[in-house]
Structure formats: structure tokens, C-alpha cells
Amino acid sequence: MAEQASGLDTFPKLLLHHASVRGERPAIREKDLGIWQTWSWKQFADEVRLLACGLAERGLKRGDHMALVGDNRPRLYAAMCAAQCLGAIPVPLYQDAVAAEMSFPIQNAEIRHALAEDQEQVDKLLEILPRCPTLEHIYFDDARGLRKYPQAQLLAYDKLREIGAASHRRDPAFLDTEIAKGSADDTAAMFFTSGTTATPKGVVLTHRALIDRARAAAEMEGLGDRDVALAYLPPAWIGQNIFSYAQPLVTGYCICCPESAETVITDMREVGPTYYFAPPRVLEALLTQVSIRMEDAGRLKRAMYGHFMEAARRVGGAILDGRRVGIAERLRYLLGDLLVYGPLRNALGMSRVRVAYTAGEAIGPDLFRFYRSIGINLKQLYGSTETSVFVCVQPNGQVKADTAGPPVRGVELKFTAQRELLIRSPGLFKEYYKNPQATAEAKDRDGWFHTGDAGYFDPDGHLKIIDRVKDVGKLNDGTLFAPKYLENKLKFFPYIKEAVAFGNGRDRVCAFINIDMEAVGNWAEKRKLAYTGYVDLASRDEVCELVAQCVEQVNADLAADPELAGSQIHRFLILHKELDADDEELTRTRKVRRGFIGEKYAPLVAALYGGQRSVHVDAQVRYEDGRTGKVSADLKLRDAKTFAPRAARRAA
Amino acid sequence: MSAQPRIAEGAGAIGAPERALGGTILAVEGVSLAFGGVTALSDVSFDVREHEIRAIIGPNGAGKSSMLNVMNGFYQPQRGVIRFGGREFHGMKPYEAARMGIGRTFQNIALFRGMTVLDNVMTGRSLKMRRNFFLQALRLGPAMREEIEHRRAVEEVIDFLEIQHIRRTPVGRLPYGLQKRVELARALAMEPTLLLLDEPMAGMNLEEKEDMCRFVLEVNDHFGTTIVLIEHDMGVVMDISDRVVVLDYGRKIADGTPDEVRGDQAVIDAYLGVAH
Numbered sequence: 051m052a053e054q055a056s057g058l059d060t061f062p063k064l065l066l067h068h069a070s071v072r073g074e075r076p077a078i079r080e081k082d083l084g085i086w087q088t089w090s091w092k093q094f095a096d097e098v099r100l101l102a103c104g105l106a107e108r109g110l111k112r113g114d115h116m117a118l119v120g121d122n123r124p125r126l127y128a129a130m131c132a133a134q135c136l137g138a139i140p141v142p143l144y145q146d147a148v149a150a151e152m153s154f155p156i157q158n159a160e161i162r163h164a165l166a167e168d169q170e171q172v173d174k175l176l177e178i179l180p181r182c183p184t185l186e187h188i189y190f191d192d193a194r195g196l197r198k199y200p201q202a203q204l205l206a207y208d209k210l211r212e213i214g215a216a217s218h219r220r221d222p223a224f225l226d227t228e229i230a231k232g233s234a235d236d237t238a239a240m241f242f243t244s245g246t247t248a249t250p251k252g253v254v255l256t257h258r259a260l261i262d263r264a265r266a267a268a269e270m271e272g273l274g275d276r277d278v279a280l281a282y283l284p285p286a287w288i289g290q291n292i293f294s295y296a297q298p299l300v301t302g303y304c305i306c307c308p309e310s311a312e313t314v315i316t317d318m319r320e321v322g323p324t325y326y327f328a329p330p331r332v333l334e335a336l337l338t339q340v341s342i343r344m345e346d347a348g349r350l351k352r353a354m355y356g357h358f359m360e361a362a363r364r365v366g367g368a369i370l371d372g373r374r375v376g377i378a379e380r381l382r383y384l385l386g387d388l389l390v391y392g393p394l395r396n397a398l399g400m401s402r403v404r405v406a407y408t409a410g411e412a413i414g415p416d417l418f419r420f421y422r423s424i425g426i427n428l429k430q431l432y433g434s435t436e437t438s439v440f441v442c443v444q445p446n447g448q449v450k451a452d453t454a455g456p457p458v459r460g461v462e463l464k465f466t467a468q469r470e471l472l473i474r475s476p477g478l479f480k481e482y483y484k485n486p487q488a489t490a491e492a493k494d495r496d497g498w499f500h501t502g503d504a505g506y507f508d509p510d511g512h513l514k515i516i517d518r519v520k521d522v523g524k525l526n527d528g529t530l531f532a533p534k535y536l537e538n539k540l541k542f543f544p545y546i547k548e549a550v551a552f553g554n555g556r557d558r559v560c561a562f563i564n565i566d567m568e569a570v571g572n573w574a575e576k577r578k579l580a581y582t583g584y585v586d587l588a589s590r591d592e593v594c595e596l597v598a599q600c601v602e603q604v605n606a607d608l609a610a611d612p613e614l615a616g617s618q619i620h621r622f623l624i625l626h627k628e629l630d631a632d633d634e635e636l637t638r639t640r641k642v643r644r645g646f647i648g649e650k651y652a653p654l655v656a657a658l659y660g661g662q663r664s665v666h667v668d669a670q671v672r673y674e675d676g677r678t679g680k681v682s683a684d685l686k687l688r689d690a691k692t693f694a695p696r697a698a699r700r701a702a
Numbered sequence: 703m704s705a706q707p708r709i710a711e712g713a714g715a716i717g718a719p720e721r722a723l724g725g726t727i728l729a730v731e732g733v734s735l736a737f738g739g740v741t742a743l744s745d746v747s748f749d750v751r752e753h754e755i756r757a758i759i760g761p762n763g764a765g766k767s768s769m770l771n772v773m774n775g776f777y778q779p780q781r782g783v784i785r786f787g788g789r790e791f792h793g794m795k796p797y798e799a800a801r802m803g804i805g806r807t808f809q810n811i812a813l814f815r816g817m818t819v820l821d822n823v824m825t826g827r828s829l830k831m832r833r834n835f836f837l838q839a840l841r842l843g844p845a846m847r848e849e850i851e852h853r854r855a856v857e858e859v860i861d862f863l864e865i866q867h868i869r870r871t872p873v874g875r876l877p878y879g880l881q882k883r884v885e886l887a888r889a890l891a892m893e894p895t896l897l898l899l900d901e902p903m904a905g906m907n908l909e910e911k912e913d914m915c916r917f918v919l920e921v922n923d924h925f926g927t928t929i930v931l932i933e934h935d936m937g938v939v940m941d942i943s944d945r946v947v948v949l950d951y952g953r954k955i956a957d958g959t960p961d962e963v964r965g966d967q968a969v970i971d972a973y974l975g976v977a978h
Contacts, residue, residue, distance in 0.1 A: 083857035084869065194862075195920060312867030 059234035060257040062098070062135040064299040066229065069095035072275055072302055078124045081309040081317055089124055091302070097125075097211075102132035102225055104214025105163065108187055108205070112137030112231075115159035115240065119143045119152070119175070120167025122281035122307045125191050125207060127295055129165045134238060134257075135229050138163075141240045141252070142286040149174040154250055155242045156182045158484060165207070168192040176201060234258040240483060241288050241435050252483030253288075253435045263438035263477035264296035266459045270443060271325075271405045275302035278402075279325040282307075282314045288435040289409070293327050296438075318399030326406040330413040333428075336398055337420055358386035359423075366391075366423030371447045391424040400426050407431050407443075412535075414542035415451035422449065430454050432513055436492065436499055438477035442513045453512035463513065464498070469530070470519040471505050472498040504532065506613055516614075521644070523554025529616030531559065533644060536617065539607065543600040544569040548629050550642050551619070552655055558620040560658040562647070563597055564628055570596070585683050588624045594686055597624060601690040608693075615695035621658050622690060625651075626683040627671055654685070662687055724752025726785075727928050728773070728896060733782030735768055735952075742768040743779065743952045750896070755922055755929045757939045759963075760949035761972055766932045767809060769949065770898050773930065774806050775799040786896075800829055805894030807885040809901045809932075815874035819884050822873055823859060826891030827852040859890045862924070863917055879910035883917070890921060897921065899931040903938055911935065915942055940964065948972065 058064050068077065073092035080087050089097070110116060116133045118140055120126050130140040141159055143152055145167065152174060155161070162184050166172045172190050176199075179185060190196055191207045218225070238257040242250040267273075281294035294305045303325065308317035315336075328336075344355050365379045375383075395401045406421070406428040413430065421428040427446065432454035433439035441463070444455030457463050461475040474497050481489040493499050504522040505515040516522065516532035523531045533551040536559065540549040547566035553559035565588055573596065574581055581587040605618040629635040635647055648655055657665040668682040728750040735743040743765045750756045758766045771777040773784065778793035785791075787802050805826075813822050830852065831838070837845035860866055863883055868876060873884055882902060889897055902918065903911045919942055921927050933939045939946060940960040948956040948963055950972040956963050963969055 083854065083861055084866070085857075194924065197923070309866045310864070316867075316870075 059261065060134065060229075060232040060236065061238060061261070061296070061299050062131060062229045062232060064261075065091075065095050065098060065131055068299070068302050075275055075302065076304040077298070078127065078305050078307065079321070080124050080307040081313070081320075084309075086306070086320070094124070094128065097128045098131045098135065099225055100211050100214035100218060101128055102135040102214065102228070103217040104210040104212075105129075105132055105138070106136055106224070106228070107213050107217045108163070108210065110136055110138050110163050114138045114163065115141050115161045117141050117143055117152075117156060117159075117161045117164035118285070119164060119171040120145050120191065120285070121311070122283075122285055122290070122294060122305075123167060123191060124307060126165065126167065126285060127305075129189075130239070130295060131299075133163075134232070135225060137228065137232055137236060139237045139240055141242070142284075142291065143242070144244075144284050144286040145171060146284070147174075149177040153178040153181050155252065156185055158250075158252060159240065160184045163187045163189070165189045165191070169195040172196060172199070172204065179203070232257070234261070237480065239291070241286065241291070243435055251485055251488055254480040254483050255435075255438055256480055259438045259477045259479065260292070260296045261300060262460065263440045263458075263475070264292055264300040266477075267440045267443060268297055268301045270445070270458060273297065273301045273303060273325060273405075275304075277301070277303035277324045277404075278321055279303060279305050279327075280308065280314070280318050280321060280323045281305045282311075282318075283327070283329075288439055289327060289433075292439045293325070315399065319396070320399075322399065322402040324402045324404045326400065326403050328406070328408055329410040330408055330417065331411075333408060333413070333421065334417055337417060340394065340397070355390055358382075358390040361386050362391060362423035363419065366425065367419055367449075370422055370425060370427060371449065387425065394424055395426060398426075403427065405429070409433065409454075412538040412542075413451070416542065418451045432515060434501065436479045436501075437473055437475055438479075440477065441473055441475065444512070448510070448512075450508075450510075450512060453508055453510075453514045455513065456511050457513070465506065468519055469504040469506060469522065471501045471503050471513070471515070473501060474498050525553055525559070525616060526555065526557050527616065530613055531617050532614065535614070536561070536604070536608075536619065537642065539604045540600065543603075545573065545596060546600060548636075548642060550629075550644055550647050552644075552648060552658070553617060556659065558659075559617050560655070561601070561619050561622040562651070562654070563601075563622055563624045565593060565597065565624060567628070584628060585626050585681060588626060589683060589686070591686075594624060594688060597622070598688055598690055605690060605692050610696050612695065618692040619690055620692060621687060623654065623658060623665075623685050623687045626667055626685060627669060627681055630671075633671065658687055726750070727752045727787075728930075729785040730769075730773065731783050731785065733769075733772055733779045733784070735765075735772060735777055735779045741952050743772070743949075745782070746949070746952070746954045747782075748947045748954060748957055750928060750930055751945075752928055753922070753926055754944040755918070755931065755942055757943035757946045758930065758932050758949060759934075759936070759939055759946060763951075764949040764972075765952040766949055767900055768952075770806070770900055770930070770932060773799075774804045774898055797829075800892065803893070803895035804898065805889035805892050805896070806898035807882070807889050807900060807902060809904065811878075811881045811885055813873045813881060813885055813888070816872055818870050818872055819865060819876070819887075820856065820860070820869050822884055823856045823887045823891050824852065826859075826888040827856060829892060855893075856891050859887050862890070862920070863887050879906050879913075882906070882910075882914065886914075886917065886921075890925075890927075893925075894927060896928045896930065899929060899933075901932050901934065903933060903935055911938060918942060 058067050068091040074090050076088045077091040077094040078089045116138050118126055118129055133140045141155060143155055164175055164185060166175055166188055172188060175188050186203060187205060188203045189205050189207050189210050193206050234257050236257055237254050238260050240252045240254050242252050279293055281290060283290040285291060298305050306321040308314045344352060361382050365375045365383055368375050369383055403426055406426055408428060409431045429444040429449050432442040440458045441461050442454040442456060443458050461473065464472050466472065478499050502519055503515050504517050504519045505513055508514050516535040521533055525531050531553045536551040537549040540546045545566055546563055548564035550562040551559055567584055570587060570593055574587060579592060587593060601619050601622055608614050608618050629642060631638055636642055654665060664684050664686050666684050668680060670678050671681055673679060726749045731747050733743055733746045758769055760766050768777060772779050775794040775796040775798060783790050783792055832848060860869060863886060865883055865887060868880060873881060903914050906914065915938060918929060922929050943960060945958060946960055946963045947954060948969050955968040955972060956966040
């Protein structure tokens with residue numbers, strides 16, 4: 051195929067290639083003023099050309115960094131490619147970051163040029179200007195509200211394009227020479243990792259790495275130039291960048307930019323993507339929306355939905371995987387497809403989806419199976435910024451709810467004694483920008499990248515990630531203890547909002563549970579169970595029983611896993627208050643601070659391990675207005691049923 | 703839409719008042735209005751200059767809405783004249799006002815609740831539709847071309863006010879704050895030279911108020927539209943308006959920049975009450 055032709059080793063070269071072989075095919079669409087406006091590959095290449103000439107005229111040089119701040123817009127992607135044409139390095143920044151968070155990347159990469167989408171982004175850049183003396187040029191796309199800004203650094207995108215057009219007329223050969231100078235080992239882009247734990251690090255990725263990974267996954271899924279994807283997640287996130295920049299340039303498919311963040315669902319229905327990515331929280335929000343609308347539907351529709359969804363739960367996944375299913379069930383599924391699944395997929399905008407990915411965090415098995423059961427080929431993948439995303443992907447027909455699949459072509463994986471996952475792949479990053487120490491820590495001499503994630507291969511050779519290495523511990527008998535894995539399993543139940551598992555250096559695993567006030571409240575109301583508030587509800591025997599069932603379900607699942615069967619939850623209690631970031635029990639991103647909670651509630655932990663039946667607590671709580679109050683309660687401690695480890699299905 | 707150039711160079715800060723204002727666009731001279739024996743307005747005079755944001759404030763029942771209704775021909779004053787667009791009116795009809803470029807929104811939203819946002823905003827263009835009813839009904843060529851042109855203008859307003867996501871939603875299903883925004887959109891769709899806003903921020907929460915303030919300022923800045931607004935929120939009025947008229951019991955008691963008005967004894971008395 052022409053796509054494989056040698057010499058297409060950078061993104062700008064790929065762009066010119068598409069402009070010549072499929073110049074009239076759509077490259078990028080944007081909904082503007084209520085209408086989908088299409089840019090063909092040829093138009094897109096012309097835009098990039100003018101822009102690149104303009105940037106060169108304004109002094110953007112090989113090796114410079116250029117910040118891109120904005121939502122998914124054709125012009126933003128054009129600027130990304132234009133920078134690469136000149137050998138400069140685009141640095142996409144999160145458009146919802148506050149100004150202060152933008153100053154580090156700009157200082158770190160000594161950024162002189164920035165493209166901002168609109169007034170909001172320009173204001174942020176101007177705010178940090180005093181701290182970022184290198185920033186000399188700020189280009190803006192949407193001029194609204196910016197007309198009266200006097201700053202000399204500002205220049206409208208259209209003006210930049212005009213400058214470029216004039217320069218291109220004077221010297222038409224300039225840009226082609228520049229593009230030809232680019233090579234595969236040049237840096238293609240730099241992405242800053244989110245700095246929740248430390249200062250952000252700039253991940254340097256070469257054209258070779260990004261193109262290799264984009265191509266490997268595209269070949270695996272058979273993506274071609276007839277595919278369509280929706281670009282709706284932040285462009286500064288590597289995943290969106292792969293799906294809406296690297297892969298389209300490798301395969302020639304078309305991406306669509308929604309009108310605004312609020313219109314994504316309608317826009318998605320209109321374009322009907324064939325290739326789709328969504329983090330679990332988006333999938334969950336969609337499902338919630340469906341469930342709510344179904345509850346408001348008429349009785350007939352509700353009955354139909356209930357009946358066919360039950361059928362789908364039984365056989366939908368198997369049919370999608372191409373496994374054997376009885377003829378009666380198959381016919382029933384076919385009817386369901388006509389009456390329920392098809393219209394439902396259409397309502398979700400997923401009628402044409404061939405390949406859908408989810409990643410980023412653990413996805414609940416019920417949620418995952420819901421999408422698969424209605425015929426959407428949702429799969430999981432594993433990857434990170436440092437690996438140009440694709441490390442493991444579930445192949446069609448081998449999809450499981452709790453793994454990330456086997457390695458993609460070209461990737462080598464191994465585990466350390468601490469079960470840390472190490473990766474060697476052509477897609478690995480070159481380095482952390484200006485941070486040789488961090489680079490050396492993450493990437494050893496033999497080229498293995500230390501992910502910090504702990505996991506193992508399941509019997510089918512699928513990668514299973516359980517936790518961060520630093521959080522993984524051991525029970526006294528040496529059994530693996532992965533707290534986050536257990537907590538996630540508990541949290542997949544709608545009734546459980548938060549969970550904290552203890553067990554490192556102890557004999558058994560015990561857990562704190564926070565019930566989900568809304569879900570359990572509804573459950574209680576349906577049973578005519580009166581309660582006054584959280585503390586009251588949490589202390590009900592019936593609720594305790596409900597949670598015990600969830601815990602035992604988790605234990606039953608764990609028993610089936612030879613690695614984790616020993617870490618079943620023996621005892622638990624329901625906390626008298628909701629864990630809260632204001633009380634420092636959760637981080638601002640709502641992750642439990644296990645160590646802090648363990649110390650703060652030490653008597654409760656001791657009671658769990660001491661075998662007491664109940665314990666009295668007086669606790670101080672801080673209200674949102676800063677006042678503090680006291681809560682006292684008697685907590686019941688409960689044993690949970692555990693199960694004997696079941697032999698793995700394919701033992702020996 | 704024509705964006706008229708502004709002379710002033712400002713920092714772009716909210717409500718930067720040092721803007722050069724144009725000449726008088728509308729003048730109210732000696733207007734008196736009574737309903738039977740009740741005097742709503744007595745001998746009120748003030749002017750509105752091109753491109754400015756002019757606020758009308760006053761306690762309840764001061765005659766603010768009546769004043770607005772006189773300005774766009776809803777009420778006919780018994781005495782006094784309105785000068786607008788080089789003409790003198792003793793009382794004009796609302797449709798005349800609309801044709802001359804006066805747009806308005808209402809204190810209690812007056813939208814077509816069963817129609818979508820798009821259709822509602824489209825009605826704002828009805829005065830600009832040139833093709834006759836039959837061509838439109840039959841969807842013949844010239845009418846369709848015209849419709850497309852109007853639709854484009856409407857989409858620009860929708861984009862401007864950031865209501866793309868509710869384009870197809872019936873207005874009755876929208877929350878109050880958004881309905882207010884739709885009403886503003888409809889008024890803008892007629893490309894007014896003078897826009898009358900009757901309590902655009904009433905009943906809104908802080909965030910919605912801030913949004914609305916931003917839109918009012920942007921309309922003023924981007925389209926050069928002159929704006930007359932009635933508002934109860936003093937913070938908003940003082941922040942965004944260039945000049946303020948204060949009414950009390952139908953009489954004008956003060957007129958000037960926000961700072962001048964704020965310090966005026968008559969205004970303080972009117973608002974805080976005074977011992978009789």
C-alpha cells in the first residue's frame with residue numbers, strides 16, 4: 051500500500067502524502083454556526099502551509115517549542131502540524147488549567163510562541179506573562195472580546211495566515227525544504243504529565259514513536275480512510291492526540307470537532323463515529339442518562355427494555371465475541387436488536403462504531419458488559435503518555451472485563467520481583483524534558499520503562515493491572531495485597547461510594563465502607579425504611595446486610611483468581627461519616643488517603659482486627675463553612691463470608 | 703452584522719467607563735404619562751448617547767418599566783416627545799419602533815414557550831423578511847435563499863450567546879436564566895441599534911448574572927449597540943453602565959455617571975427612605 055511507502059517518517063510528510071493521494075476526502079470537520087464545515091486533506095494541507103510560513107516569518111525556529119491552548123479545533127491541529135513542518139515542537143496545554151498551572155510548562159520549555167483559542171485562554175497567558183519572559187508571541191483564533199487588547203504580543207490567527215501567504219508567494223519552495231529536513235527521530239510533540247503529585251514533567255515523543263504506535267494499533271483494528279472519529283477530549287491529553295492527530299495522519303481517516311462541550315452527545319449522533327474512545331466516567335454518565343430516560347418511558351417500552359436487556363446480558367457479549375449461541379437465543383437477540391439495541395445504539399450515537407476503547411481507570415464489569423451486550427465493540431487498552439498510548443489492547447473476540455489485553459505488536463513486557471510492570475516498545479518516550487534524573491529513574495539502561503504499575507498476566511496472557519507498585523503490599527503469609535484493586539471492586543457496586551482496605555503486614559484483609567447516600571437512600575425508601583440522615587442510615591442492620599452481600603460477592607470473585615484469592619475481605623465496618631477532602635481523608639481528585647485514614651481511625655482498625663462486635667466513636671467533622679461539629683455513633687463490625695480458592699480454570 | 707468601530711482604547715476591563723460616546727441617539731423630552739388618575743411619569747427628560755450603556759434605576763413603582771414602554775411605543779405619553787433617528791414622536795407604535803431599530807426584552811419573559819430556541823430567535827428576524835407569505839409557505843427559491851441568509855444571522859447570534867446546546871429545545875423546558883438569554887438572542891437577531899433590557903438579571907444567581915453582564919458588555923462592544931437597561935442589582939448597574947438615570951415616583955431625581963449618582967443625596971433618600 052502507498053501508506054507504507056518509505057520516507058513518510060514525519061507527520062508533515064504524511065500530511066502532504068494524504069493531500070496528494072486523497073486530496074478531496076474529508077480530513078477534519080467542525081460544527082460551526084450549526085453546520086458541519088468540512089476541510090479536505092488538500093485544504094487542510096494548504097492551511098498548514100500558510101500557517102507554517104507565517105510562523106517562520108514570526109521567528110519560530112527548528113527546535114523551538116510552541117504552546118497550543120484550546121479545545122479541539124481544526125485550526126489548533128493545523129498549528130500543531132505547522133509547527134512540526136518547521137521542526138518546532140508543539141506543546142498542547144490543558145485548556146481548563148488555571149493560569150498558574152500554565153506557567154511551569156511555558157517556563158520549562160522556554161516557550162516563545164503560543165496559540166490560544168479565545169479570550170479566555172489569552173487572558174490566562176497574559177496573566178502569567180510577567181513570570182514567563184520568554185513568551186513573545188500569542189496568536190489567537192477567536193477574536194471576540196480581544197479587539198481592544200493593546201498588548202504587542204498579540205496577533206490574530208488570520209493575520210498570521212496573511213503574513214504566511216505573502217511569504218509563501220515570495221518563496222514557494224521554502225516550506226517543502228523545511229519539511230524535507232525533518233526526520234523520524236526529531237521530537238514530534240511534548241506532553242506535560244499532570245502534576246498532582248509533583249511538578250509536571252514534559253514527556254518528549256519522537257515522530258518515530260508516535261507513528262509506530264499509531265500504525266500498530268490502526269493495523270490491528272483495520273482502520274482506514276473511511277473511518278470517522280470524534281475529537282472531544284482535551285487535545286493536551288496524549289490519548290486524544292493519538293486518536294485525533296497521529297492516527298488520522300497515519301491512516302487518513304476523518305475527525306470531527308463538536309460545536310461545544312455541551313453539544314457533544316447531539317454532535318456525536320450527527321456524525322456517527324466508527325472509532326470511539328471514552329473514559330469510564332463518560333460511559334457511566336451515558337448509561338445513567340439512558341436509565342433515567344427509560345424510567346420515564348411508558349410501561350410497554352419499559353417492559354420491552356427490561357426483557358431484551360436481560361437477553362442481551364445473557365448472550366450479547368458472546369455473540370459479539372463470535373462464540374456459539376443457541377438458535378433460539380440468537381433469534382431473540384436479533385429481535386431485540388431490531389426493537390431495542392439498535393435504537394439504543396442510535397440514541398447513544400454509536401450506530402456505526404466498529405471499535406471503541408476505554409481506559410484511564412478501572413471500569414466496572416457491569417458497565418463494560420452493558421455496552422458490549424448491546425453490540426458495541428468496547429474494548430480496554432493500557433498505555434500512558436510515556437508509551438505513546440498503545441501497550442496492550444484487547445483483540446476482537448478476546449475481550450474481558452478485568453484485563454487490558456495482550457501486548458500490541460512490537461511491545462515487550464516483563465515484571466520485576468515487586469510485580470512492577472516494565473515496558474520496552476518502539477513507542478517509548480525519548481526523555482523527560484530537562485529532567486535527566488527523572489528520565490534515568492523511569493527508563494533504565496536497557497531501555498525498559500518502569501511504569502510504577504503493579505500487575506501480572508492472567509492465564510490467557512492478558513495484562514492485569516491491580517494497583518500502583520508503591521501501594522501494593524503483602525499479608526503476613528506472603529499473599530499479594532492490592533488495596534486499590536479491592537476498593538475498586540467494592541466501589542463498582544452502586545451502594546458503595548468509597549472503600550478503604552487494610553491488610554499490609556497483617557494476617558487478613560479488613561475494610562472501611564462508605565455507603566452511597568443516594569443509592570442506599572433510594573433502596574431504603576423502596577423498602578419503606580425510615581432514616582434521618584447518613585449516620586442513621588449507615589447504622590441500620592438492613593444496610594449492613596446489603597453491604598455484606600456486596601463484600602461477599604467481591605470475595606467470591608476473588609476466590610476465582612489464584613493470585614488474589616488470599617486477600618478476601620474478612621471483616622468490614624460502615625463508617626459513620628462520609629470521607630471528605632475537607633477533612634483531608636480524600637485528595638482533591640477524590641482518591642482515598644489510605645495511610646492518613648488508617649492513623650486517624652486507628653481505634654477502628656484495631657477493633658476490626660481485635661474481633662470486637664461493635665465500637666463507639668466520637669468524631670469531629672468540619673462543615674463546609676469552616677465550623678466543626680461532633681458526631682458520635684456505635685459502629686457495628688461484621689464478618690464477611692469468605693470462599694475457598696477455586697482452582698483456576700486452566701490449571702496446569 | 704455591522705460592528706461599528708469604537709474610538710476608545712480601553713484595557714478591556716469590565717465597565718471601563720472612559721469610552722468616547724457618540725452623539726445623542728435618543729432623547730426623551732418632558733414626557734408625562736398617567737393612567738387615569740395615577741401619574742406614572744411626570745415631566746421626565748434625559749438623553750441616550752450612541753454606543754453607551756444607560757441604566758434606569760429607582761425604587762419599586764418609580765416608573766422605570768413605564769419609561770421603557772414609552773420608549774418603544776408600548777405606551778403613548780400624554781405629554782412630551784421622543785426624538786429618535788432624526789424624527790420626533792409624540793407617541794409611536796411598537797412596530798414603528800421595531801422597524802427603526804429598537805429591540806427589547808421583557809421583565810417577565812415573553813417567548814413562545816412551545817417553540818424551540820431556534821424558532822424563537824428566528825422570529826426576531828421577521829421584520830427583515832422581504833419575501834411574501836406565499837413564497838415562504840411554498841418554500842420557493844427566493845424565499846429559501848432568504849431563509850438561509852436569516853438562519854445564518856440567527857446562528858451567529860446563537861454562537862455569540864453560547865446557546866448552541868439548546869438550539870432544538872422547546873423554550874418552556876429551559877431554566878429561567880437560559881430563557882432570559884434566549885430573549886436577548888431574539889432581540890439581537892433583529893440587529894437593533896438601540897436595545898432596551900427590562901431587568902435582564904432579575905431572579906438570576908450570581909453565576910448567571912455574571913454571564914449576562916458579560917453578554918451585555920460584549921453586545922455593546924462587538925455590535926456597537928446602544929443599551930438602555932433597567933436593573934435592581936446596584937452592583938451590576940454601577941459596574942457596567944456609563945450613565946444612570948434615577949426615577950422616583952415618576953420623576954427624575956438624578957442623572958449622571960455611576961459615581962455621581964451614588965453620592966447624590968436625593969438618591970440616597972429615595973432608596974433608604976427619609977424622615978418626613
